[in-house]
Amino acid sequence: MPTAKKTSPAGESRDYEARHLLVLEGLEAVRKRPGMYVGSTDTRGLMHCVWELIDNTVDEALGGFGDKVEVFLNADGSIAVHDHARGIPVDKEPRTGLSGVEVVFTRLHAGGKFGGGSYNAAGGLHGVGSSVVNALSSRLDVEVDRGSATWGMSFQRGVPGEFAGPGEKAKFTPGGGLKKLRRAKKGVTGTRITYWPDKQIFHPGAELSLEELKGRLRQTSFLVPGLSLTVTDARNGEPEVETFLHDGGISEFCEYLAPDEAVTDVIRLQGSEQFTETVPMLDDDGHMTPTDVDRDLDVDIAVRWGKGYETTLRSFVNVIATPKGGTHVQGFDRSLTRTFGKVLEGTRLLKNGEEVIKDDILEGMTAVVTTRLAEPQFEGQTKEVLGTPAVARLTGKVVDRELSAFLTSTKRDAKAQARTVLEKVVSASRARVAARQHKEAQRRKNALESSSLPPKLKDCRSNDVDRCELFIVEGDSALGTAQAARNSEFQALLPIRGKILNVQKASVGDMLKNAECASIIQVVGAGSGRSFDLDGARYGKIIFMADADSDGAHIRTLLATLFFRYMRPLVEAGRVYSAVPPLHRFELSNPKKGMDKYLYTYNDQEYQRKAAELTKKGVNFKEPQRYKGLGEMDAHQLAETTMDPKHRLLRRLTVDDVAAAETTFELLMGNDVAPRREFLIDGAYQLDAATIDA
Known part of the structure; x- marks a missing residue:
């Protein structure tokens, strides 16, 4: 009598013998x-x-x-x-x-x-x-x-x-x-x-x-x-x-990859080392025998630091990209931190209790790490990670030697660049520590967190980020009018006193110590620099609202510099605006059917055209009022002309060309005075003196 075939609970056969094995030959x-x-x-x-x-x-x-x-x-x-x-x-x-x-x-x-x-x-x-x-x-x-x-x-x-x-x-x-x-x-x-x-x-x-x-x-x-x-x-x-x-080799590659303006030249860290590796080798009889093999390792790294915050690193082994890194990148990273820490100990840049970590050093760094060796060990055929253990130690050894030589160089140019990099790293360390103090303000607002926001903030009630707007208002006098003019459901107000710090000239640490800058970053709620998280921003629109005069223009430029330098993703996302308040108000004595009693113009050319148009139509008007500042408007006028989404005019700040924008901010707000003087002198000849409102 035949025996029943054993099956698993799922109904599958329990038979498992050599005949069930599949042997794939060659390319199968x-x-x-x-x-x-x-x-x-x-x-x-x-x-x-x-x-x-x-x-x-x-x-x-x-x-x-x-x-x-x-x-x-x-x-x-x-x-x-x-x-x-x-x-x-x-x-x-x-x-x-x-x-x-x-x-x-x-x-x-x-x-x-x-x-x-x-x-x-x-x-x-x-x-x-x-x-x-x-x-x-x-x-x-x-x-x-x-x-x-x-x-x-x-x-x-x-x-x-x-x-x-x-x-x-x-x-x-x-x-x-x-x-x-x-x-x-x-x-x-x-x-x-x-x-x-x-x-x-x-x-x-x-x-x-x-x-x-x-x-x-x-x-x-x-x-x-x-x-x-x-x-x-x-x-x-x-x-x-x-x-x-x-x-140009990897020096040219490093310059090509760099996203920011340089503070150092491209530094080459080069060296050759040897190590012994035990590998299976075919002997004369066709057998695989463990054999000690002497290997040569060539390390060539191009690195430079820039004014930005992003880190760009590419790594290669024998020209093969290793996007997930490996032992050569591990050696480079460890040596960076070790070398900078050792060099900084011999300077007075770090105060007691301060320390630098890897992220401080990587800020604004662009690097191309290349190594060459025979028969490197990769993890898988796709070669995304180098696994040869000895490479980490030897790469670190080369970086230690060459980077220390650069950071402690006595040559004039190298010494100045090394000092700049060390100061940048120390500033990044202090900014990281200062950013911790603002961590609570970087979260989405809720009932428990609202008390940590600056008391001068007049927040809105809505939690809908896309709908919420933050008006950064110049002066307490304008704040009173704006508070009465706003829609408190979705419009928040943050007053600033006069002109904020020029962050193009100041260090990160000085920026965070500045009360006005710190308040703006805290209220926006998404952090700053490398830690900026666009999804953490508490408002869908950030709107600069300053007087329509030269001082107001300067304030808007200072604010634009702060946002471009430390909260750039907001600008790139098209979420930063400048309000456009009117310069003049016409009060019509006998408005015709369909005409408003009050008309506003936003520049002198528009004022001239509107006055001529009204005169031609036979519409009488009182002496037009020229607004010297936002405080001269009443709440109804400010709401109608500048704050009400149905009637206002906003100017969006955009960045089509980052390099050109960097150059413009450096020209207008940077440390180098001579180019700015030339810019102002050239512009003065193009100005019609009769248009100056003196």
Whole structure:
């Protein structure tokens, strides 16, 4: 009598024997689990395939072979990568009996970067790049110029064979190997690879990003000075061609990445170190034997500090980007904090009880961290994190030595720049400590927190951030009128006394000690500088409301400087405005039907036009009133002309060009007086003296 088959509660068989195991041969594993090799099957994975082929060509350039790489995005959906390097070997590989080309494109973990004889420092290390691209392509064609001949071979989803014609849909016949196609000029070498990503593998919406590709090529051109990289996009008709070539290396890259005005030149921290690593090596009998290998590590870092607060850091190992860092970045970070702390101990910049942390040093820093070594250990094929342990200690050693030399230099220029950086770091430390004291005011207001806000704030009742408005009002006299004119449901008022601190000249610490600046930051509730959180802002609109005279203009400029320098996301989001109060009021004696009794004009030109228009129409009016300040209006007039959303006019502050805005604020409000004097003198000649209201 047959026995019943055992099943699990879910109804599945409990049988589990060797015959149930699936053994994936060759490139089957790649097609079965593509995400393991290229990260994903969306756009990111599609781009990674291109990176694999580009990295191979760059490795050749690093070795001194070839100075030109070309990438083509073709109209038929294929991608081509051409180089002018040595060309993939075409002779027979003794163990497999296959040509070098077929080994490279069909065998995982096969390449010229294992034994150490072909490449000293390379990005492609696992020997799977070309074979993975081949496995994930519906068609791949390779041509190699080598030995005065052009050799060629084709594959379909990793299987060698021949296509009856062009394109990925041409009839395919499996079989065949590398063939000599034609003669080539003597001395001409290189490799040309064209492939069609397999639609069975990649998502239908996956599409190559031209901008991302350009960014990668531009980045590589900085990292390999003298290497020309060209991308041609012919997917949409007329080809778009762009070439990247930079001779300045990572110093030029650092300047390119920097988002702010520099306070130091680009500093290069360079050095070479050695370490011993135990790795498995193939012996003469084909066995893997643990072997101690001496490694050379080259560290080259470009760093500079600017006036801003953002930190920009890019890290690379053998020209391969490591966006998630790794041991080289760990060594750099630790050494930064250690070195600055040690140097500051020998100065009088830090007071008792003060200390600097990593975030203080990173404020306004732009850095490019590069290391080169043979066979680095990466975490996964996507190479996003460097894992070689010894690199952290040795990178830190180089940074300690070179950065200490810069910070303690006795040369005039270097000494002045080092002092500026040290003062910037100390200021950042003090600002961080001062910011802690405002933490309560940086949260969304609620019943418990309202008592921590400045008593002079006249807050609104609504908690709807998008609807709430904060008017920063010049003077207590205007505050009384504004308080009667506002809609207290959604309009809040914060008075300031006269002209606030010019923060373009002052340090962060001085800014936070200034009562007016501190109150504004506290009331806005989103922090300042690096800690600014746009989502924490308590008001949807910030509106400067000052008199329509030169003093009022100066106050608005000082406020704009504060917001641009310390709360810039608010400006970039279009949430900062300037109120536009009227300059004149016409009171009509005999207004015609449909005309208001009171008319307002906002500048002298408009006043002249309105007076002429009323006279022409025969409308009589009393002597127009000219407002010298907001305090001269009554509450009804201020509400109607300046505060009521139905009738008011607001001027939005925007930032279309950050660099130009930085230059303008530095010209108008910075420490350098001479350019501002020239600006005022030039402007004086353009001013009509008759228009001055004296």
